[in-house]
Amino acid sequence: MQHVKCLIIGSGPAGYTAAIYASRANLQPVLIEGPQLGGQLTTTTEVENFPGYPDGVEPFQMMDEFKRQAERFGTVMVSGIVTKVDLNASPKQIWVEDELAYKADSVIIATGASAKYLGLPSEQKYKGAGVSACATCDGFFYRNKTVAVVGGGDTACEEAQYLANLCKKVYLIVRKPFLRASVIMQQRVMNNPKIEVLFEHNTVTLTGEGKVQGADLVYRKGEIDEHMVHIDIDGFFLAIGHHPNTQLLRDQVALNEEGYIVVKNGAQQCYRPDGQVLDGVFAAGDCADPVYRQAVVAAGSGAKAAIEADKYLKTI
Ligand code: NDP
Numbered sequence: 001m002q003h004v005k006c007l008i009i010g011s012g013p014a015g016y017t018a019a020i021y022a023s024r025a026n027l028q029p030v031l032i033e034g035p036q037l038g039g040q041l042t043t044t045t046e047v048e049n050f051p052g053y054p055d056g057v058e059p060f061q062m063m064d065e066f067k068r069q070a071e072r073f074g075t076v077m078v079s080g081i082v083t084k085v086d087l088n089a090s091p092k093q094i095w096v097e098d099e100l101a102y103k104a105d106s107v108i109i110a111t112g113a114s115a116k117y118l119g120l121p122s123e124q125k126y127k128g129a130g131v132s133a134c135a136t137c138d139g140f141f142y143r144n145k146t147v148a149v150v151g152g153g154d155t156a157c158e159e160a161q162y163l164a165n166l167c168k169k170v171y172l173i174v175r176k177p178f179l180r181a182s183v184i185m186q187q188r189v190m191n192n193p194k195i196e197v198l199f200e201h202n203t204v205t206l207t208g209e210g211k212v213q214g215a216d217l218v219y220r221k222g223e224i225d226e227h228m229v230h231i232d233i234d235g236f237f238l239a240i241g242h243h244p245n246t247q248l249l250r251d252q253v254a255l256n257e258e259g260y261i262v263v264k265n266g267a268q269q270c271y272r273p274d275g276q277v278l279d280g281v282f283a284a285g286d287c288a289d290p291v292y293r294q295a296v297v298a299a300g301s302g303a304k305a306a307i308e309a310d311k312y313l314k315t316i
Helices: 013-024 059-072 121-125 135-142 154-164 183-190 295-313
Strands: 002-009 030-032 076-078 082-086 092-096 099-109 113-115 146-150 169-174 195-199 201-207 214-219 227-232 235-238 242-244 269-271 277-283
Touching: 002 013, 002 092, 002 295, 013 030, 013 059, 013 099, 013 295, 059 076, 099 295, 121 201, 135 146, 135 154, 135 235, 146 154, 146 227, 154 169, 154 183, 154 195, 169 201, 183 195, 277 295
Parallel strands: 002 030, 002 099, 030 076, 099 277, 146 169, 146 235, 169 195
Antiparallel strands: 082 092, 092 099, 113 242, 201 214, 214 227, 269 277
16 A cells, blocks of 8 residues: 555546646645546537637547646556545545555545436437537537527526527427526526427437437326427537535535535635544545536636645645
8 A cells, every 4th residue: 555645536627737736746646537537528529718728629638638747747647446535544545446555644536526417328329429518618519500408407597598699599408397497597598589498398319310410309298298399409408417426425524415525715625524624635626616617617726725735734
């Protein structure tokens, strides 16, 4: 078992940025890459909103550049999945693939979040070819086209409005006869002439030759007036919520009701479930951010987490 000063869990923008800062501070970090190398961003087609890439960048290329930058200053990348942690032990203990692999004086958690999908086989088939879970990331590719957004909450309403500014038409597919979103968001959606709300519709499958070209929906499934509806669309956006990847941390770190890690405003510090500061443990990126969920924000919080880890290590 290896004893390290700083162990980082996760290889998205938050984890890699934490690694760049931690390695430049001579913390000789080890980064465990996790199940999705490069993080959520790698499920999108192109990144156009990360500063420094005026012509846009392919997500795998961008994440590879993050990784190489961290390696340049000495971060050790480990491919594997963290299966257990003991963050109350001193030093902290980390199991990789069920084996106790590291002792660490500080830990930066950057495990990200995952968008929820409906679970249709066709969603997988068209991932990156018309299926997206981030309007802010991918909406631009659907300028003057027709898209559908699934969901009836604030995210779905916000994404539908965002897309309505770019697209010819937006369908909002809602499974219930009403929207769950806040009243003001509902009003904006209902008053937007480009948005057509399809209440009581559920998506059955996506169709198209090599990319999304349509969706088959069922109206009022199980009711006497049940019938199928087909819509022609170029893009299909999921907005049915995200779940933070924090299952591993339950019982050790304070999480909010939705499972996001609670961090001290501005300092990425983690807490124990009883509210006491959890010394030497910091969180960054989407696992601790239910609001912004942007790569550039995640990267910024990764930098902060590493700076805080460095400060902490000087005190022990
Ligand atoms: P929510 O959980 O609020 O809403 C999820 C929506 O997706 C619901 O309408 C739900 O339907 C629907 N849904 C879930 N599963 C399925 C499914 N399998 N098939 C079809 N529809 C499904 O998530 P949000 O991401 O919208 O919001 C999360 C939190 O963030 C909320 O507290 C929200 O208020 C907040 N938020 C606030 C914003 C703002 O204030 N500007 C912007 C974005 C989010 P049903 O209603 O039937 O359960």
